[in-house]
Amino acid sequence: MATTTASSRHARARPPRPGPTTPRVLGAVAQLLIFTGAAAVIGLWWSDTTSVVGLSGWLTDAGRVTGLLAGYACAVLLALMSRMPVLERTVGSDRLARWHALGGRYTISLTLAHAVLITLGYAASAHAGVVEQATTLVLGYPDMLSATAGLALLLVTGVISARAARRRLSYETWHYLHFATYLAIFLAFSHQLSNGADFVGHRPAQLAWYALYIGVAALLVWYRFLTPLRRGLRHRLTVTEVRPEAPGVVSVLMTGLHLDELGARPGQFFRWRFLAPGMWWTANPYSLSAPPDRGPLRITVKAVGRHSEALARLRPGTRVWAEGPYGALTAARRTSSKVLLLAGGVGITPLLALFETLPGDVTLLYRARRPQDLALRGEIDAIAVRRGAAVHYVVDEPAGHASPLTADALTALVPDLSERDVYLCGPPGMTSAAIPALRRAKVSRRRIHHESFAL
Numbered sequence: 001m002a003t004t005t006a007s008s009r010h011a012r013a014r015p016p017r018p019g020p021t022t023p024r025v026l027g028a029v030a031q032l033l034i035f036t037g038a039a040a041v042i043g044l045w046w047s048d049t050t051s052v053v054g055l056s057g058w059l060t061d062a063g064r065v066t067g068l069l070a071g072y073a074c075a076v077l078l079a080l081m082s083r084m085p086v087l088e089r090t091v092g093s094d095r096l097a098r099w100h101a102l103g104g105r106y107t108i109s110l111t112l113a114h115a116v117l118i119t120l121g122y123a124a125s126a127h128a129g130v131v132e133q134a135t136t137l138v139l140g141y142p143d144m145l146s147a148t149a150g151l152a153l154l155l156v157t158g159v160i161s162a163r164a165a166r167r168r169l170s171y172e173t174w175h176y177l178h179f180a181t182y183l184a185i186f187l188a189f190s191h192q193l194s195n196g197a198d199f200v201g202h203r204p205a206q207l208a209w210y211a212l213y214i215g216v217a218a219l220l221v222w223y224r225f226l227t228p229l230r231r232g233l234r235h236r237l238t239v240t241e242v243r244p245e246a247p248g249v250v251s252v253l254m255t256g257l258h259l260d261e262l263g264a265r266p267g268q269f270f271r272w273r274f275l276a277p278g279m280w281w282t283a284n285p286y287s288l289s290a291p292p293d294r295g296p297l298r299i300t301v302k303a304v305g306r307h308s309e310a311l312a313r314l315r316p317g318t319r320v321w322a323e324g325p326y327g328a329l330t331a332a333r334r335t336s337s338k339v340l341l342l343a344g345g346v347g348i349t350p351l352l353a354l355f356e357t358l359p360g361d362v363t364l365l366y367r368a369r370r371p372q373d374l375a376l377r378g379e380i381d382a383i384a385v386r387r388g389a390a391v392h393y394v395v396d397e398p399a400g401h402a403s404p405l406t407a408d409a410l411t412a413l414v415p416d417l418s419e420r421d422v423y424l425c426g427p428p429g430m431t432s433a434a435i436p437a438l439r440r441a442k443v444s445r446r447r448i449h450h451e452s453f454a455l
Contacts (some may be wrong), residue, residue, distance in 0.1 A: 008198075026090040036074055040071045045207055048198050053330065060121030062204060063114050064197060070110035071192050071209075074185045075216045077103050079226065083326065092328035093285075094451040097177060101161070108158045111151060136214065145189035150187030155179045170305060182220075189213060205401065228273075228283075232321035234258060239274070239318040240296055242311065246375040248303040249346060250312045253296040254320055256334035262325060264292040267423075270324035272299065277335075279310055283323055287425075289349035289376070291357050297322075302346040331358055333449040334421050336418040342416055342434060345425020351425050352376060356383050363390045363414055367405070370397045405433045407440035418442040424450040 006015050045065050047399035051409050052061050080087070080100045087096060123133035140146050169177070173275065190208065193199045200207050236258035245251050264270075271283040284307050289300035303309040329350055341351040344367045355364050366385070368374045376394055384391045392413050394403045403409050422443055424434055431450060438448055 003249065009305055020309055026086075027092075027259075030087065030091055037076070037124065038069060041068045041146055044198050048202070054124075054125035058121075059117050059124060059185060059199050063116075063121055063294070065119030066110045066117060067114035067192070067196065068198060070107055070114050070238075071188075073103055073107040073110060073162070074188070075212050076413070077107060077181070078185065078217045078220060082216065083223045083323070084219055084224075088324075088326040089268075089328055089330075093326045095328075104158065104161060111154060115151060124412075132144075137240070141191070142194040144195070144277075146187040147191035150184040153184035153187070157181050157393060159186065170307075172233075203424070221316065228321055228323045231323075232273075233260075234264070235322070239314050239316055239320060241316060242314050244312075246373055249300060249373075249375045250303075251298055251300045251376075252311055252314060253298050254322075255296045256320075257295065259292070259406060262322075263293070264288060264297075264325040264355045265330045266291050267329040267331070267351065268325040268327040269352045270297075270322040270326065273321040276310070276314060276317040279307065280412070282307060283321070284308070285326070287350035289325070289326075289352050291353050292325075300349045300352075301347065302375075313395075318386040327451055329423060329425065329449060329451040333423075334358070335447055336363060336419065336421050338416065338420040339363070340417060340420045340422045342422055342424045342426070342438075343367065344430035344434075346375060347373060347426035347430075349425075351423055352380065352383075354423060355389070356387075361389075362387070363392070365392045365394065365413060367394045367396075367426070371395050405430065405437055407437045410437055411441050421449065422445045426450060 042065065045061070045068055049061060049064075052058055056352055059157050077100055080103065081249050086429065117135050119130060119137060122128075122137065123130050126133060138148050157178060160174060160214070192196060193206055199209065224250040235256040235258055237254050240255050241253040243251045243253065244351075266288065269285050269287040271284040271285050273280065286301050288297060290298040301308050301311050302314065326351070331354070339360060339362045340359055341355055341364045343351045343364070350365055351364065355362060364380065365375060366380065371393075372394070377393070380391055383389070394413075403413075414420065417438075418441060420443070422438055424438075426434070435448060435450065439445065
């Protein structure tokens with residue numbers, strides 16, 4: 001069933017001229033830099049290779065190339081997840097996470113190919129058995145024992161990151177097991193320089209490799225460890241109120257010092273670490289559900305796991321450390337003065353902050369399973385009246401009142417849909433259905449702005 005609150009008035013504030021391409025352009029630049037680095041790595045092999053002769057030569061050189069690319073990919077993987085603000089706020093956290101996941105599969109494949117090809121190449125050259133040659137490599141070459149341990153850890157990390165295994169683990173468990181990647185790359189680093197034919201005796205190449213890894217390590221230490229510590233001490237965030245909003249949904253309000261220095265924008269999220277028993281050891285991502293410059297910081301969370309369930313039991317005065325702000329689902333992505341905000345369930349949270357602050361012709365379409373699951377409805381209606389905007393509520397129950405998530409249904413609710421930017425946030429099933437429906441409704445791909453609800 002769809003209900004609408006509408007007005008012929010629109011927000012009087014004249015929308016600023018959109019800057020439509022900045023995040024997309026910066027994402028393309030980041031990809032170009034990554035591929036340029038990969039080309040430079042292949043160039044290192046090419047400049048050091050005069051000829052490739054025989055089966056053993058082809059196998060060995062294929063092993064060299066895959067090893068160089070695997071070593072470079074390891075550094076890129078860590079850089080993508082370093083939480084560097086320029087990447088988080090332009091490319092977007094969910095897009096970085098997808099790049100990281102895809103890059104992880106490539107890295108593991110390249111690493112395995114390197115190990116197999118080098119072993120086969122050396123065995124062919126020495127006229128030895130594969131098992132015998134593998135044993136000689138692991139036990140007789142410098143730093144190979146630690147590299148083998150690193151490979152084993154990398155494979156374990158890949159297994160627990162597979163979708164089937166990931167579903168069986170809590171976010172917190174997966175997050176901490178994923179730190180094994182750091183140890184795996186650390187264990188494998190030394191053998192690249194001590195055994196790699198492209199590095200032995202090549203001081204410039206060694207220095208470049210050290211600079212790459214030390215630079216990435218510095219980003220990780222600064223942005224993932226020191227910055228959260230510094231901000232926790234600086235801002236001294238504390239919980240002021242926990243407010244029920246809908247069945248299983250609560251809002252947590254927090255205040256602190258110098259919050260304007262955080263530079264948060266509507267649509268962004270933080271990773272929140274609540275210093276309460278059973279919660280202090282993990283930082284989970286939750287979006288701001290209110291503009292950050294209009295009072296306390298607020299998140300609105302649905303209980304879907306142990307951490308989110310525990311939020312309802314937080315007490316006022318609980319200390320909070322916030323890492324962020326992250327995310328690129330902000331006004332900077334808009335390309336038109338007309339916008340549709342398409343929310344599903346508790347995916348309303350970042351879109352509500354945008355609904356209150358985006359100037360221009362803004363329509364909100366909020367989908368939920370039941371009417372009682374429409375969190376913050378009173379606040380939404382008040383914003384709609386204040387700014388003269390349209391709101392459509394769509395629920396799946398009771399049966400017979402549902403509106404399918406199709407191009408025709410969306411166009412019936414929003415006739416000028418093809419002229420609008422669409423900001424999309426909701427559960428994975430909803431977003432995977434919404435994107436093709438929007439495309440069939442002739443919404444340009446560059447006008448669909450989406451960040452994953454399940455990081």
